[in-house]
Amino acid sequence: MVLGKIRWSRDDLAEQARRDGDAATLVEFFESHDRQVLKYVGGSFSCVVLDPTAVRVFAAVDRIGQVPLYYATSASGLVFGSDAGSVAEHPAIDRKLSLQAIYNYMYFHMVPSPGSIYEGIAKLAGANWLDFRNGHIEIGTYWMPKFIETKSANLRELGARMLEIIEQSVDEAARNRKVGAFLSGGLDSSTVSGMLAKQSIGSADTYSIGFAVEGYDEIAYARIAASHFRTRQHEYYVTPDDVVEVIPRIAAACDEPFGNSSAIPAYCCARLAAADGIGCLLAGDGGDELFAGNARYAKQKLFELYSQTPNPIRSTFEPMLFRFPSIGPIAKIQSYVRQAKIALPDRLETYNFLHRLEPIEMFEDDVLSVIDRNEPLRLQRDRYAAPDNASALNRMMYLDWQQTLADNDLRKVGIACRLAGVQVAYPLLDDTLIDFSCSIPSALKLPRQRLRHFYKEAMLGFLPNAIIEKSKHGFGLPFGIWMHTHKPLQSLAYDSLEMLKSRHLFRNAFIDQTIALHRSEHASYYGELIWLLMMLELWLMSHNLHR
Structure with a gap:
């Protein structure tokens, strides 16, 4: 069984697959x-081979x-499926329901692999294989990136090669079907849209x-890209009424609780394309994680500078610093040092x-008694440490491949589409491009504080x-801002939280x-927390699940 599409690296196997199919x-x-x-x-695939x-x-x-x-696993063998719900049925x-998964969901805003929302059901992580024989399971990794830090990289030649790879990937994704492209006006969606426009x-x-x-509308940049590449641009403005209508549908469509609110606009965008008869949308996900585009990468680079300071200097400076009261610029310096000391x-x-x-203030005692509060960090540490001879930047990006992309961003777009x-394809997650990104030195990906330096330089003129x-x-x-003024949205959120109380997962006082x-402080910050709790309740309700 093969879901998705295998790309064979051997010509004889590729030819056989064209003749007989991937599965055979x-x-x-x-x-x-x-x-x-x-x-x-x-x-992009999952595959299963049965040997009775x-x-x-x-x-x-x-x-x-x-x-x-x-x-x-069950007493009679192995049960597998493309979603958690099919296995659970x-x-x-x-x-x-897994209480550990509820805790992990609140930590990551999704349920990360290798776990799932159900006890005893697991999710195979990226580049992993599973071998089940006579009742025993073995899990292994068949691929790990090899990052190269060469000082002789030629930016112009590498840039030209990257453009060539992306163009080929878009061409392959768009071949023999009616396609469109998500266009947010950012680097990646504009690149994919531009390559698609180049072909047609x-x-x-x-x-x-x-x-x-204000502060959320980026459509002006999408229009710049659409005009530049002469695309047929289609636009939709999402309203609070749309959100009220779509939220329960998104919750029901997810096979696990999912807390990324961007699924709502992604769905509205995909729905617009589906109405036009588009069969597949090309998405730009992956560029930030391959070429250092996330702001946290630059922020962590600043913290790493402190860790390089000689210990004698730090041991003298820190006691002096923390004698001062935490006010004004001193407070900011103290905060920087505290964070820099965390690995x-x-x-x-x-x-x-x-x-x-404090988790003890959030969760009921009987929930806390059965969960491992360190599991989320342990999972991240293991993934961060997995690549050999990798810089801190490349380790953060690999962590994001396995977690932010696999269990968050790709799930968001996949659910929406x-x-x-409509179907969805990710041209920037082409294997050739992934391998190519590993050959770009960290110093070219993120020199000083300029995110996506190499990528931006390569895209000049395009x-x-x-x-x-x-x-x-x-x-x-x-969401958090709209909730202040839009009563139906406010009612949906607050009513969901009230219903969540009856499940005895969270303390009523916390909710x-x-x-x-x-209502009284930072609408966006606490709006995100309300969103997580609301989506959890709506998911539990739509899937008829109880503790």
């Missing part, structure tokens, strides 16, 4: 080469985990979302809700300068305090 090719080669077959597969005579199941997913695979599996001048369809809220990747989570708030009835130099934004949703703080 996989099975025949597996019979003679066993798991060595994974040396020759790429693309050996009582064996072999499975694998692509490098990033674009096509999910869930599994669970099997009569041999106990459909029981004047007839490429691009889709953008706007918000009538990566833990420092990435300094502002996480579950580090800013599936609900709208992308409009206004887009190259704009700050990163995306399809963010002004009440969250509502009060949203």
Whole structure:
């Protein structure tokens, strides 16, 4: 069984797959080469090979985990499926909510692999294989990036090569189907849209979302890109009424609780494309994680400078610093030093809700008694440490490939497109481009504090300068702000939180305090917390799940 599409790295296997299909090719080669077959597969896929005579199941997913695979063991064997719900529905599996997964959801705003929202059901992480024989499971990794830090890199030649790879990837993704492209006006969606327009001048369809809220509306940049590449631009302004209508549908469409509010505008965008008869949307996800575009990468680089300060200087400076009262610039310096002393990747989570708030004040005692509060950090540490000979920057990006992309961003776009009835492809997650990104030195990806330096330099002359130099934004949703004034949205959120109380997962006082703080203090900050709790309740309700 193959879901998605395998790209074979051997010409003879590629030819056989064109003739016989991916599944037949996989099975025949597996019979003679066993798991060595994974040396020759790429693309976006999950695959399963059954061998009844050996009582064996072999499975694998692509490098990033674009096509999910869930599994669970039972007394009679292995149950697997493309989503958690399908595995949970099997009569041999106990459909029981995992309290650890609830905690992890509040930490990450999604349920990260290798766990799932159900006890006993696991999710295969990117580039992992599974071998089930006679009741025993073995899990392994078949691919790990090899980052290269050369000082002799030629920016011009490398830039030209990157453009060539992206153009080929877009061409392959768009071949033989009616496609359009998400266009937020950022670097990646503009690149993909531009490459699509290059192949079909004047007839490429691009889709953008706007918000009538200051600080959230980026549609002006999308229009710059659309005009520059002469695309047929389609736009929709999301309203609070849209959000009220779509929220329950998104919650029901997810096979696990999902807390990324950008799923709402992504769905509105995909729905607009589906109405035009678009069969597949090209998304720009992956560029930030391959070429150092996330603001946290630059921020952590500043903190790493302090860790390079000689210990004698730090041991003299710190006691003096913390004798001063925490006010004004002194308070900022003290905060910087405190954060700099936390090692990566833990420092990435300094502002996480579950580090800013005490779990004992959030969760009921019986929930806290069965969860491991250190599991989220342990998971991140293991992934951060996995690549050999990698810089701090490359380790952060690899962590994001396995977590931010696989379990968050790709799930968001996938859910939105599936609900709208269109397919989605990610040209910037092409295996060739991933390998190429590993050859770009860290000093070229992020010199000083300039995010995406290499990528931006390579795009000069292709992308409009206004887009190259704009700050990163995306399809963010002004949920917390709209809740202040839009009564139906406010009712949906607050009513959901009231219903969540009856599940005895969270302390009632915590839920009440969250509502009060949203009303009286930072609407966006506490709006995000309300969103997480609301989506959890709506997911539990739509899937008829109880503790």
